[in-house]
Amino acid sequence: MDEELAVRRVYGADHDGEQGPVAGRSYVELVGGPLDGLLLDITGWSAEDIAAGAALPTELSRFTPGGRALYDPRPGDGAIWDWSVDMP
Template structure:
């Protein structure tokens, strides 16, 4: 089994016995920022939504609880989303 199976998916609890990716799901890898290394389940997202990226809720960012970390697709590798900054 590859390292990806050991990775944690955004939104899973730290004590979840199986926090990794699920078969038949699509994921984007988050790079940089407070959610670095997590995977986001984008199963069923439209190509337009995937092209926009996401503002993901996190307590670890600049604005604390309720703040969001903004991630956008990396040019040349759409499987990776790069951190753009935090917003309230």
Template sequence: MDELIRRRVYGADHDDPDPGPRPGRVYRELVAGPLDGLLLDVTGWTEGQLREGAALATEIGSHGPGGRAWYGPRPGDPHHWDWAGDTP
């Protein structure tokens, strides 16, 4: 758990003094791509949403500002979401 506490959550403000995970929330670790190493808060997501993954807004992907990075659950390890590519 100590390792998770030091991690940054996707969408946290850059000037947030505590951009890490919050107690009582559920997270997935993003692996590879432009958001590598960030945690995604999936608290309240449905099973279908968790299976589908997400297109996450990012300014640092291959499509620049306004682009999205696709992440989805790793087969056999749903707590890690792997990058599948970028889209405009």
């Protein structure tokens, strides 16, 4: 596993357990917005699900509590997902 990834936090990881990436899983980096710098585990996602991006629940969005942050794959670089908007 890449050493840089070993120190990164994964979105939704258990705060009491392992918070970093796990070998054999697929991750994308979230860039911008309230979840900037976190990794998102997309292991098992279909190509259609990946292309659709994700509306991720977070208490850090502008619509707290219960807000979501929308992230979409960056054109030309599927390993990076860019924030586009916070949603209620």
